[in-house]
Amino acid sequence: MDDNKRKSDRKLRAIKRAEKRRNRGLESTDDHTFNENDLSDDLTYDDEERYKIHRKQDEVNDNQEDRKEKNDPKTPYSINDKESDTQATKASKNHTESDSKKHRKKNNNKLSFNSLKDFNNQRKTRKQEKQDKYEGMSLQEKREQQRIERRKRQKQIQYTVITILVLLILLFLIYMFTPLSRISHINITGNKNVSNSQIEKALDIKDNSRMYTYSKKKGINNLEKNDLIKNVEIDKQLPNTVNVKVTENDVVGIVKEKNKYVPIIEGNKELKNYDGDIAGSGPILDDFKGDDKDSIIKALSNMSSDIRDMISEIKYAPEQNNQNRILMFMKDDMQVVGNMDTIAKKIQYYPQMSQSLSRDDSGNLKTQGYIDLSVGASFIPYGDNGGSDSKSDQNVRQKSQEETVAKDELQSALNKINEQSDSNN
Template sequence: MTKQKVISIEDRIPKLKQIRKKKANRRLLLLLSVFFTLILLVVYLQSPLSKVAEIHVKGNKLMTKQEIIEQSGLEIGVNIWTVGKGKAEEVLLKDDRIKGASITAGFPNDLMVAVVEQNEIAYAARKGGLYPVLQNGKILSEPVSGAPLQLPILYDFKEGKALDLFAEAAETLPSEVFNTISEVYYEPKKNDSLHIKAFMTDGFEVSATLSTFAEKMVYYPSISTQLNPDVKGVIDLEVGSYFKAYDPAQQQETSEEAEEEAETP
């Protein structure tokens, strides 16, 4: 039989005491760490470092920084961790001018409000001036101040289906086509409640229906370039496409050729 080494209890006691002492020290160190962490947390929460010191805003053009801050409900001096960023984002998204909003905390105690605004696609002509029309089909209540952008001016449009369809066309049409639209008049007919008359920057007039406006206006450049630039008239896109000159004499000379060339595929 092999001999087993026998360790006496007297030899084991010092080692057990040492192990217990190390465990006790670790527990004490852990308790002290938790205690001082809590103390630091309480001090931090009571200090100015936990309060919102400044609110930054970016991405705004239609709205001022102050408008966005006031609308969000954010305030300087409140606790940065209980400021309610999610609720403030929801409030901002209720504004017709805003289609995206995010609020983040920055170091050490600033807030950053980033907004994505609706694009302006046109101006609605009303008494008192020109009112911005947004890509979501909303018309702002305040007229444009300063020099307006090079956007189409809309007459007799109200918020609703007709304006929504025009807004869709503004989003889908190539910019080189949409930018040639100067003025648009909403002129509903008995057989077409969505009829419009558009005046182009090259001097031609377009008669169309908003239900197919975006689809057919894609072909406008190829149609207009085949017409005599000195003979102005109406390009009718309601059913098919044909050209009618303002001057009947010119119309008789050019009608057959223009009607053939202006037809879309």
């Protein structure tokens, strides 16, 4: 009963729209135009959509006919119409743009109409299949059949969920009780002065240690007991890898006490009880005591780690008129004389100074000498017998007359560095 009423309502609405359309004079000569003859008791939503599309098409055709009449040169027009020619020309561009938009809209309507039609056909097909399935059954038999199918679907869902849970449990048990979960890889990064063997020993990872039982907190606490280590991060990476990232305290200097080398880290802290290998970790300090030792440690702390790594040894070498004088032995066999109070600022230009000096094919200086940073920056060649002295006891000598030319050539390269240093200060 309700279906018949809805069909009759749609039929009446379609008739009213068709009457309004005729009253507005929008009748189309298209054979496929929707009209009263198309109305029947089996009127569907697709027919109404087809009616809307044809109606829009008729409007577009009427607009195109109107524009043709206006553009026809044989059509008489008055003198006043000439004044509107310019406006018509401007409007023609807008009409062209609107035509293209309407054309695209028409194509979109056709696509939507086809997709809607397919959807309705599929819905009708499914509905018909459902009706055929229960055809010939009483109401009670139909309900019983639906109840059986519902229970069948519920059982299928339950079997699927149980199967997934069983598989997950099996995978978990396989991982837990097989060698797959044993820690077999340790990746250590960031360490420089602390060896990998020391870190692995502090981590306390045994052959039977497993990923799910190993304590990261315990490993971090053990590593941070080492004074050279500032911070530690430990991450577990499935299935059996432990990643360790170490941040060390910088070693700014090394002091020799008796037969042992004691490292000095940031903050002027001496690690007297450290028994590890710190060779090459920082410059060796010789003959520094008390306040002089504190001053050179402060200067080294203000240097970058790259510059500190270039220094092999620093010797305290005061003079009568300069008690802060130091002698630095670099790892590239150069010597640098400086002042403890200013060496931190001036030594940052040492890589440029060293590169500016002339060297032979083997990398040795063509003119042997040292760089003086105590006042400005200059290169001073040694005397004839300077090469026979040891590094630690070599004295600073006045340049001879024949060495002046060599010094001038090398000094010209340092002048630019001096100017840059003064401008930064």
